[in-house]
Amino acid sequence: MYNYVLRRVGFMAVTLFFVTLIAFAVTNILPGDVALLILGPNATEKSLAALQTQLGLNRPLYVQYVDWVIGLLQGHMGESLRFGEPVAGLIAERLPRSLMLAFAATIVAVVLSVPLGVYAAINQNEAPDVTASMFAFVGISMPIFLWGLVFILVFAVWLNLFPTGGYVSPSEDLVGSLTRLVLPAGAMGFALTAYIMRMTRSSMLEVLSEEYINLARAKGMSQRVIVLRHALKNAIIPVITVIAFQFSYAFGGVVVLEEVFFWPGIGRLTLTAIQSRDIPLIQGCIIVVALIYMFSNFAADMLYAYFDPRIRYGGNE
Amino acid sequence: MTVEHETRDGRFTLTQSQRERIARFVRKFRNNTKAMVGLSLVVLLVLVAIFAPLIAPYNYEETNIQVRSQAPSAAHLFGTDDLGRDIFSRVVMGSRISLYVGFGAISGAIVIGAIIGVVAGYSGGLTDEILMRVMDAAMAFPPVLLALTLLVVLGPELSNVVIALAFVYTPYIARVSRSAALAERNEAYVEAAVARGESDTRIIFSEVFPNTMAPMLVQGSLNVSFAILAEASLSFLGLGAQPPKPSWGLMINTGRGFMETAPWMLLFPALAIGIAVVGFNMLGDGLRDVLDPKVEAIE
Numbered sequence: 001m002y003n004y005v006l007r008r009v010g011f012m013a014v015t016l017f018f019v020t021l022i023a024f025a026v027t028n029i030l031p032g033d034v035a036l037l038i039l040g041p042n043a044t045e046k047s048l049a050a051l052q053t054q055l056g057l058n059r060p061l062y063v064q065y066v067d068w069v070i071g072l073l074q075g076h077m078g079e080s081l082r083f084g085e086p087v088a089g090l091i092a093e094r095l096p097r098s099l100m101l102a103f104a105a106t107i108v109a110v111v112l113s114v115p116l117g118v119y120a121a122i123n124q125n126e127a128p129d130v131t132a133s134m135f136a137f138v139g140i141s142m143p144i145f146l147w148g149l150v151f152i153l154v155f156a157v158w159l160n161l162f163p164t165g166g167y168v169s170p171s172e173d174l175v176g177s178l179t180r181l182v183l184p185a186g187a188m189g190f191a192l193t194a195y196i197m198r199m200t201r202s203s204m205l206e207v208l209s210e211e212y213i214n215l216a217r218a219k220g221m222s223q224r225v226i227v228l229r230h231a232l233k234n235a236i237i238p239v240i241t242v243i244a245f246q247f248s249y250a251f252g253g254v255v256v257l258e259e260v261f262f263w264p265g266i267g268r269l270t271l272t273a274i275q276s277r278d279i280p281l282i283q284g285c286i287i288v289v290a291l292i293y294m295f296s297n298f299a300a301d302m303l304y305a306y307f308d309p310r311i312r313y314g315g316n317e
Numbered sequence: 318m319t320v321e322h323e324t325r326d327g328r329f330t331l332t333q334s335q336r337e338r339i340a341r342f343v344r345k346f347r348n349n350t351k352a353m354v355g356l357s358l359v360v361l362l363v364l365v366a367i368f369a370p371l372i373a374p375y376n377y378e379e380t381n382i383q384v385r386s387q388a389p390s391a392a393h394l395f396g397t398d399d400l401g402r403d404i405f406s407r408v409v410m411g412s413r414i415s416l417y418v419g420f421g422a423i424s425g426a427i428v429i430g431a432i433i434g435v436v437a438g439y440s441g442g443l444t445d446e447i448l449m450r451v452m453d454a455a456m457a458f459p460p461v462l463l464a465l466t467l468l469v470v471l472g473p474e475l476s477n478v479v480i481a482l483a484f485v486y487t488p489y490i491a492r493v494s495r496s497a498a499l500a501e502r503n504e505a506y507v508e509a510a511v512a513r514g515e516s517d518t519r520i521i522f523s524e525v526f527p528n529t530m531a532p533m534l535v536q537g538s539l540n541v542s543f544a545i546l547a548e549a550s551l552s553f554l555g556l557g558a559q560p561p562k563p564s565w566g567l568m569i570n571t572g573r574g575f576m577e578t579a580p581w582m583l584l585f586p587a588l589a590i591g592i593a594v595v596g597f598n599m600l601g602d603g604l605r606d607v608l609d610p611k612v613e614a615i616e
Contacts, residue, residue, distance in 0.1 A: 011450070018454030026466050141595040143546045145553055146587050149573060157577050252459025256550045260573075270462065271554065274469050286458065286466055294457040 078280035087284035098265030108189025117200025136194035147187040148260035165262040203235040244300030352603020358596030373406035396581040407563040418548040425483030430490025438498025452488035497529035542597035
């Protein structure tokens with residue numbers, strides 16, 4: 001297990017290096033000079049050259065890259081061109097909101113899908129099983145942003161149950177904050193349901209066919225006790241890893257979902273950065289999103305390895 | 318003797334065992350409901366896209382202020398949008414955009430990804446390590462974010478969406494083809510080819526490559542649905558297809574502003590996306606069941 005973890009950490013360090021390289025490369029082949037973007041089209045040659053020197057833009061690319069990475073390690077990501085504020089601060093303010101949304105969505109997905117998966121498994125191939133599968137299938141058949149819009153249409157516009165969007169800090173107004181969280185988290189959670197449900201179902205089916213369950217049945221235990229206390233406890237292990245993967249998927253999806261619900265998280269910040277060609281902000285946002293996405297996938301992998309005896313005892317892959 | 322062998326005059330005939338394999342595949346495919354439903358939806362979609370100009374009753378670009386934002390009726394099956402354009406015609410024409418992006422991006426990804434994957438899997442060692450770490454790095458970005466970033470560089474245009482999405486989905490294909498190639502590497506036929514003194518390039522392309530096609534077909538078909546979704550998301554965000562192109566994502570973006578007064582502007586393109594995605598998903602899932610007996614046993 002230790003060898004495996006070490007190997008994976010090593011892999012991740014290499015991957016991380018390539019991630020910074022991609023983020024840096026992509027934003028540095030952008031058409032348009034940063035100095036020109038700051039000063040506008042009426043800038044004189046002289047002031048442009050002065051600013052380029054000041055920002056270090058006339059240095060070789062690899063020097064700029066090394067500088068940028070060293071800054072990153074120290075938590076400096078430069079200053080946003082559009083907001084005139086440090087990028088790190090802008091991200092620090094918005095990131096928790098996006099994480100809150102992704103967490104809430106994962107919780108919604110778990111609450112919906114685990115009971116559904118169990119229910120489907122104990123009624124294998126009967127009407128409830130088919131219905132549950134259909135429900136989950138509908139969830140993944142449309143993009144998350146579309147579910148967002150459908151939820152707004154149904155629950156906000158037609159039924160008038162929740163606000164159509166926006167964000168309120170939970171420390172200011174807890175109820176207001178939660179009512180604004182319901183629709184985006186619900187839409188995203190619904191879209192995530194399918195995978196977790198499928199995994200719960202097949203894992204439950206596998207456990208339910210095992211010897212000790214038959215023994216429990218023979219001892220006359222009620223179906224309820226067997227399913228909830230004995231089977232689910234063992235069946236949930238592979239499900240946990242799927243849930244961890246779904247969290248990173250949810251986080252990856254917030255870029256579009258936040259735009260639908262006017263949720264001021266890192267996703268909308270990224271879009272704003274892209275629309276205003278704010279290079280330092282684009283770099284900061286994509287690095288941070290990629291990092292979180294990568295770490296949550298890594299955590300899911302580790303969980304998987306922890307629960308998989310072949311890896312736990314094998315020492316290598 | 319009915320067994321035919323590859324003839325020397327270059328004509329390609331199938332051996333008995335190959336025929337049996339194909340027949341078995343067709344039989345299993347036919348018996349798989351998911352695969353058949355998926356295939357029907359995909360065929361329907363392709364037919365609609367091919368005959369789109371014949372099916373669409375109006376010109377998709379034609380605006381008509383007099384029939385602005387009308388609810389679905391006999392004259393306008395799906396209603397009209399804020400500029401009086403016929404939504405049915407636009408949805409029908411939009412199928413071309415979705416399929417163009419879906420097939421275009423994934424064909425690109427398959428060509429590049431398969432080469433990277435097969436070379437990595439067959440070569441092993443350092444080549445494998447480097448290639449796969451670069452693929453990992455590309456996969457460390459959420460797909461839509463990576464596509465967005467690339468589109469900033471390339472410029473918001475439909476052909477660039479295809480390029481960006483091909484790039485985004487390449488690592489997923491490469492991973493699948495690498496593990497397929499890895500499994501093939503130790504097969505007897507490869508050892509035989511090595512013993513015959515064939516070059517690595519020849520072995521990779523004429524021996525290993527054809528045998529990794531099945532898992533790639535599955536992954537490819539699933540990825541087409543992801544690419545269609547991604548195109549819709551990108552166009553929705555304004556970085557994909559540009560107006561007045563009838564991209565479903567773009568139509569949804571416009572429809573969003575008229576949600577209360579004209580929900581049909583949003584609902585029909587959304588439904589179209591749903592059908593396309595369900596079709597490719599079911600086809601991919603079904604293909605996986607048919608081609609991989611292991612999955613069948615678990616589920």
